[in-house]
Amino acid sequence: MKNQLVLSIIAALVVGVSSSAMAQGSGGDQAQGTGRQQVMPTMPHRDWHEGQQVPSKYRHYNYQMADWKSHNLDAPKRGQQWLGVNGDYVLVSRSNWKIAKIVPGTE
Incomplete structure (x- = not known):
């Protein structure tokens, strides 16, 4: 019973951490101006x-x-x-x- 409770808590923490990281990564780079630069092709x-x-x-x-x-x-x-x-x-x-x-x- 204790093992199942511990596994449930760990799973909840992993889901919470990964969803908050995804929310920060979705627009964080653009807001801070560190997004990719577009390179112009050779003319x-x-x-x-x-x-x-x-x-x-x-x-x-x-x-x-x-x-x-x-x-x-x-x-x-x-x-x-x-x-x-x-x-x-x-x-x-x-x-x-x-x-x-x-x-x-x-x-």
Whole structure:
């Protein structure tokens, strides 16, 4: 009987502590100004330059564009590839990933 009473008390304390912690955590960070900061994505037409090497995270096939015609872009020369990054178009050399041309898509 004593064990059951002790377990009931412990369970009640755990539920009370966790619910009050959840209530504090739901908006506490925002009220104190310690919430997450939003990082702006890289904007190729502002941050990148011709001759510069494209960062490795943008060399993934998700950024490579095969439909350059539908975006009114010039045909890439042999060994070049168009990349679409944050609405901009970046023509790169596939051998060294250096930027040959940047076409802004958004302002």
